[in-house]
Amino acid sequence: GDGVFTNGGAIQTHTYAAANTYSVVLSVTDTIQQTASTTRTAIACNPLGISTQPASQTVTPGSSVTLSVVASGSGAFTYQWYEGASGTTTTPVGTNSSSFNTGTLTVTKSYWVRVTSSCNVSHSINSNTATVSVVCTAAPVITTQPASPTINSGQSVTLTVAATQAAAYQWYQGVSGTTTTPIGTNSSSLTVTPAGTSSYWVRVSNSCGSVNSNTATVTVCAPPTITTQPGSPTIPSGSTATLTVVAGGSGPFTYQWFDGPSGTTITPVGANSASFTTPALTVNKQYWVRVTSSCNGTASVNSITANVTVTCNAAPSITAQPASRTINAGQSTTLTVTATTSGTTTYQWFQGTAPNTGQPVGGNSSSLTVTPATTTNYWVRVSNGCGNADSVTATVTVCAPPSITSQPASTTIVTGQSATLSVGAAGGAPLAYQWYEGTSGVTTTPVGTNSSSFNTGALAATKSYWVRVTSSCNGTAIVNSNTATVTVVPPQITRRQKSFNTVNSQRAITTSWAQATQAGNLLVAVISADTDPNFCVFQPPAGWQLAVTYEWNNVKSSIYYIPNNAGSRTSETFNVQAGFHNMTLVLAEYSGVALTNPLDKTAFDGDNVNSGTISTGTTQTTVQPKELVITALSVPVGTDFSNPSNGFTEIDDHSVLSYLTAAVHERITTTAGVFGHSATVGTSGTQWVGMVATFKSANPN
Numbered sequence: 001g002d003g004v005f006t007n008g009g010a011i012q013t014h015t016y017a018a019a020n021t022y023s024v025v026l027s028v029t030d031t032i033q034q035t036a037s038t039t040r041t042a043i044a045c046n047p048l049g050i051s052t053q054p055a056s057q058t059v060t061p062g063s064s065v066t067l068s069v070v071a072s073g074s075g076a077f078t079y080q081w082y083e084g085a086s087g088t089t090t091t092p093v094g095t096n097s098s099s100f101n102t103g104t105l106t107v108t109k110s111y112w113v114r115v116t117s118s119c120n121v122s123h124s125i126n127s128n129t130a131t132v133s134v135v136c137t138a139a140p141v142i143t144t145q146p147a148s149p150t151i152n153s154g155q156s157v158t159l160t161v162a163a164t165q166a167a168a169y170q171w172y173q174g175v176s177g178t179t180t181t182p183i184g185t186n187s188s189s190l191t192v193t194p195a196g197t198s199s200y201w202v203r204v205s206n207s208c209g210s211v212n213s214n215t216a217t218v219t220v221c222a223p224p225t226i227t228t229q230p231g232s233p234t235i236p237s238g239s240t241a242t243l244t245v246v247a248g249g250s251g252p253f254t255y256q257w258f259d260g261p262s263g264t265t266i267t268p269v270g271a272n273s274a275s276f277t278t279p280a281l282t283v284n285k286q287y288w289v290r291v292t293s294s295c296n297g298t299a300s301v302n303s304i305t306a307n308v309t310v311t312c313n314a315a316p317s318i319t320a321q322p323a324s325r326t327i328n329a330g331q332s333t334t335l336t337v338t339a340t341t342s343g344t345t346t347y348q349w350f351q352g353t354a355p356n357t358g359q360p361v362g363g364n365s366s367s368l369t370v371t372p373a374t375t376t377n378y379w380v381r382v383s384n385g386c387g388n389a390d391s392v393t394a395t396v397t398v399c400a401p402p403s404i405t406s407q408p409a410s411t412t413i414v415t416g417q418s419a420t421l422s423v424g425a426a427g428g429a430p431l432a433y434q435w436y437e438g439t440s441g442v443t444t445t446p447v448g449t450n451s452s453s454f455n456t457g458a459l460a461a462t463k464s465y466w467v468r469v470t471s472s473c474n475g476t477a478i479v480n481s482n483t484a485t486v487t488v489v490p491p492q493i494t495r496r497q498k499s500f501n502t503v504n505s506q507r508a509i510t511t512s513w514a515q516a517t518q519a520g521n522l523l524v525a526v527i528s529a530d531t532d533p534n535f536c537v538f539q540p541p542a543g544w545q546l547a548v549t550y551e552w553n554n555v556k557s558s559i560y561y562i563p564n565n566a567g568s569r570t571s572e573t574f575n576v577q578a579g580f581h582n583m584t585l586v587l588a589e590y591s592g593v594a595l596t597n598p599l600d601k602t603a604f605d606g607d608n609v610n611s612g613t614i615s616t617g618t619t620q621t622t623v624q625p626k627e628l629v630i631t632a633l634s635v636p637v638g639t640d641f642s643n644p645s646n647g648f649t650e651i652d653d654h655s656v657l658s659y660l661t662a663a664v665h666e667r668i669t670t671t672a673g674v675f676g677h678s679a680t681v682g683t684s685g686t687q688w689v690g691m692v693a694t695f696k697s698a699n700p701n
Contacts, residue, residue: 045119048073054113054130061106061140061167061206065132067113068099075119086112086129106167108133139209140166146190146202146216150296153223156193159200159216163188167206176201176215196220221295224249230276230289230306237282237313237342243289243306244275250295261367262288262305281310283341286366312343315387322368322380322394326474328428329373329401335394336367339382346383353393354379374398399428399473408454408467408484414491414591415460416520416698418567421467421484422453428473440466440483458520462487491592491698493628493668495651496521498588502656505580511587512571519567522593522695526652527574528557528634528662529581539575547630547693550604554636557662559602559693564595582656586664590628594696600627603676606689610635610681616665616690618676625671626697633690634662639682646677669694 052070059065071077081094093111094100100111110131116124144162151157161169171184183200184190190200197220202213228246235241247253257270269287270276278285285308292300320338327333337347349362361378362368368378375398380391406424413419425431435448447465448454454465467481496518501511509527517523525544529536532554540546540560549558574585603617616631631648633641638658644650644665653663665677676692 045074045117046072048075048115048117048119048123048125050115050125050127053128054111056129056131056133058133058135059105061134061136061165062104062163063134064102064104066099066101067111067130067132069113069115069127070098071115071117071125073117073119075117078116078118079113080116081111081113083109083111085110086126088112089114102132105132105134134167136165136167136206136208138165140164140204140206140211142204142211142213145214146200148215148217148219150219150221152221152296152299153195154193156191157218158189158191159202159218160189161202161204161213163204163211165206165208166204169202169204171200171202173198173200175199176212179203192218194218194220219296221250221293221299223299224253224291224293224301226291226301226303229304230287232305232307232309234309234311235281237310238280239310240278240280241308242275242277243287243308245289245291245303246274247291247301249293249301252294254292254294255289256292257287257289259285259287261286261365262302264288264367265290278308281308282313283316283339284308284310284343284345309344310342312341312345312384312386314342316341316345316382316384316389318382318389318391321392322378324395324397326397326399326428328399328471328474328477330371331475332369332371333396334367334369335378335380335396337380337382337391338366339389341382341384343384343386347380348383349378349380351376351378353377354390355381357381370396372396372398399471399477400426401477402427402431402469402471402479404469404479404481407482408465410485410487412487412489413459414494414698415488416458416491416564416595417488417591418456418458418519419486420453420455421465421486423467423469423481425452425469425479427469427471427477427479430472432470432472433467434470435465435467437463437465439464440480443468456486459486459488493590493592493626493697495666496589496591498586498651500584500586500652500654502582502584502654504582504656504659506583507577507580508573508575509583509585510571510573511585513569513587513589517565517567517569517589518591520564520591520595521567522590522598522628523562523565523569524588524590524630524695525560525572525574526557526586526588526630526632526662526664527560527583528555528632528660529576529583530554530636530656530660531556531581532636536579536581537577539577541572541574544572545599547599548602548604548691550606550689550691552606552608552687552689554687555634555660555689557632557634557689557691559630559632559691561599561693561695563593563598582659584634584654584656584660584662586652586662588630588651588664588666590695592698593628594698598695600624600694600696601675602691602693604689604691605676606687608687610684610686610688612681612684613678614681614688614690615678616676616692618674619692619694621674622669622672622694622696624696624700625669626700627669627672627675628695628697629667629669629675629692630695631665631677631690631692632662633665633679633681633688634660635681635683635686635688636660637683637686641679641681643680644677645679646675648677650679 054067083091146159173181230243259267322335351359408421435454437445601619605617641663648665655661
């Protein structure tokens with residue numbers, strides 16, 4: 001495409017006038033006039049250069065700067081910014097962009113950028129060094145002073161200052177102006193964990209001067225303690241008992257008493273007081289108190305259990321049976337019984353069903369904590385000096401932990417497509433699913449919904465995903481899947497699926513997809529019908545576009561398409577006007593086709609009679625070497641097609657009784673050209689129509 005050049009030597013060179021892709025034909029003639037030729041592709045590129053260098057600038061401390069570069073030449077450019085002098089690659093910064101923001105600066109820094117072109121082969125050029133000089137115009141001014149917080153003993157707190165034109169920070173322990181105890185690093189914040197109440201301040205400076213902050217006092221609260229525990233009295237049946245606690249630490253204090261052993265908060269009793277008087281008791285009872293300090297937030301301490309012993313006057317009577325419950329494997333649970341009793345009362349728990357005493361377990365307590373490996377039964381016998389009472393059987397059901405039976409599988413898709421990942425899980429129901437982007441265990445980017453499957457959406461780059469399965473059979477238990485990598489590759493034209501349907505004497509035809517369509521793919525529909533006695537008009541579903549159509553007196557075919565479909569389509573229904581017709585509807589889905597304006601060339605052919613061979617017509621030259629070519633052939637008689645020419649492959653061939661036969665062929669090209677084909681028809685002499693449509697690849701080279 002750039003002239004003819006003749007040279008009698010062995011070496012041939014040529015300089016092209018413009019950047020482009022050229023075809024080169026080399027012909028060699030030897031001494032006996034024999035000639036050999038070969039064709040090669042030459043890619044001519046404009047040289048890579050930098051037309052606008054990143055500029056050096058001067059800013060005040062605490063400012064940021066955006067540096068930019070303008071590159072010239074052929075091909076797609078990539079950019080890598082670096083901190084330091086031009087050529088120093090130890091500190092890469094920024095993203096693949098022609099501009100870079102430095103972020104907040106307090107000292108002078110230098111930057112440069114390497115520009116790389118992918119035209120023909122990868123080559124690069126380095127920019128000049130851009131120096132961002134940080135120069136103050138005035139001494140710092142503190143805009144936000146460090147606050148004076150209150151914390152609990154052992155806690156940490158972060159003090160922060162904000163100032164204009166700040167270049168350096170020095171923190172000190174003590175009141176503002178006292179510099180005997182410097183602490184921390186050159187930072188606008190300081191994290192401390194003082195053992196007692198302490199004071200801090202910071203000096204903010206630059207080359208124009210400095211300023212001292214106010215004093216920030218960190219008040220440390222001592223946690224609450226119990227210096228005198230509530231006692232365990234013995235009383236006659238029907239009497240009351242007064243329990244008292246003494247607390248220490250930093251107040252103010254609040255008090256909450258509970259009925260039961262220490263730590264059991266099911267039954268709060270009493271008022272906000274250091275003492276509590278029980279109601280009149282006829283059975284032994286346990287009480288305890290939680291003391292809470294609100295010096296800074298809340299901190300609490302629990303007392304020991306106070307056992308109030310009641311002398312007996314009747315055999316026990318169980319008023320609250322131990323309850324059956326469900327737990328996860330490896331978890332513990334506590335069974336509890338409540339009985340009306342008096343005097344000294346004992347409790348003996350057993351494993352098994354009541355009243356089987358073959359497996360005693362636990363101690364003398366109204367509660368029993370167990371960790372069974374499998375579902376197990378328990379019961380308790382309550383006794384005092386006057387008799388005993390047996391509980392009902394409590395069943396502890398053990399849930400299996402969640403497990404993954406089928407890991408989400410890594411897959412490969414083409415650019416612009418999506419992938420659906422699935423996981424198989426087992427364990428105690430119900431199970432919940434949370435998908436994440438990233439490697440297994442990284443939870444910074446949750447995606448998807450509570451489902452065992454997840455669709456990635458259209459992807460332009462390779463990504464990884466995983467899923468956390470949670471069982472809430474009893475509480476929560478989780479298991480993480482392996483990482484599934486979705487590898488994204490450049491698009492290639494590939495047929496994903498094909499389906500068809502035929503109908504006899506109908507006004508509509510529906511064909512179902514073999515699987516739901518994938519977003520981003522091209523959808524093709526080829527519909528054919530007999531038109532005797534009525535000509536017909538095809539009415540496609542919303543979104544379908546007509547590529548090419550042709551009809552004769554007794555037969556009609558059309559090729560429709562949807563570019564870049566939204567996905568999840570399951571069936572297509574085409575209506576027809578007017579009359580009732582025999583019809584075929586073939587559906588095909590292709591990946592790797594251009595997302596916008598994919599239709600390139602069309603052609604059609606037909607006649608009132610055939611001689612045993614019919615044709616699709618021939619297109620004009622396609623604009624790309626890689627294209628999808630779809631053809632349709634139909635005759636108004638029951639027969640079949642065979643022997644497609646020009647490298648075409650038959651993907652469907654069906655008849656409707658003796659009234660209609662339609663075939664669909666395809667070819668995926670690798671060079672630009674004119675396309676169409678003929679085929680042998682089993683019954684000669686009939687009317688016929690044929691047509692062809694080409695669709696451009698998403699990756700034309």
